[in-house]
Amino acid sequence: MPQSTLSPSNGIDAPMSWRQAPAEADIAAPAENGARPHTDTGLKYLVPFSKLKEQFRVVSVGGQLKVDMTYDELMQVTRKLLQAVPVDEAWYRKTYPDVAEAIDAGDYRTAKQHFIDFGYFEGRRPFEPEVDELWYLRNNPDVRSGVEDGSIKSPATHFIEHGYDEGRPPMQM
Numbered sequence: 001m002p003q004s005t006l007s008p009s010n011g012i013d014a015p016m017s018w019r020q021a022p023a024e025a026d027i028a029a030p031a032e033n034g035a036r037p038h039t040d041t042g043l044k045y046l047v048p049f050s051k052l053k054e055q056f057r058v059v060s061v062g063g064q065l066k067v068d069m070t071y072d073e074l075m076q077v078t079r080k081l082l083q084a085v086p087v088d089e090a091w092y093r094k095t096y097p098d099v100a101e102a103i104d105a106g107d108y109r110t111a112k113q114h115f116i117d118f119g120y121f122e123g124r125r126p127f128e129p130e131v132d133e134l135w136y137l138r139n140n141p142d143v144r145s146g147v148e149d150g151s152i153k154s155p156a157t158h159f160i161e162h163g164y165d166e167g168r169p170p171m172q173m
Helices: 049-053 071-082 089-095 097-104 111-122 133-139 141-149 155-166
Strands: 057-061 064-068
Touching: 049 071, 071 111, 089 097, 089 111, 097 111, 133 141, 133 155, 141 155
Parallel strands: none
Antiparallel strands: 057 064
């Protein structure tokens, strides 16, 4: 698992208003069979594009509109969008024990806060991915060949171990 290379104390941090901790009631309990449903433990809000546009400059270059922003401005806009991404608190803590330790130590309030501040940028996933295996095989012939010859265990395994980082979608989007 990737280790955090950034910390809340190194100066790269989102404003507190962007990191709302979920209410205890918002974190779903496991079902009777022990499965934990995918739940949105964060804000149910997506920043309007008109407000995002206020964060950067639009310039005309050769008759085309281009966005002119610094890397820090890009990070700020991205963090605003990440607020709308559901984070499965229990799965994230189990999958990334270094984050669980940091939460327990008080470095972060929630897995959602870590995901927004650093996890997404470190390549961590916010919840266990759902892979439409038939679709994945139809749209990734190399994976289909690997599954057929036994070099790849399953489409889901490929997505988790390689496909996500390669930018392959796990299902029709």
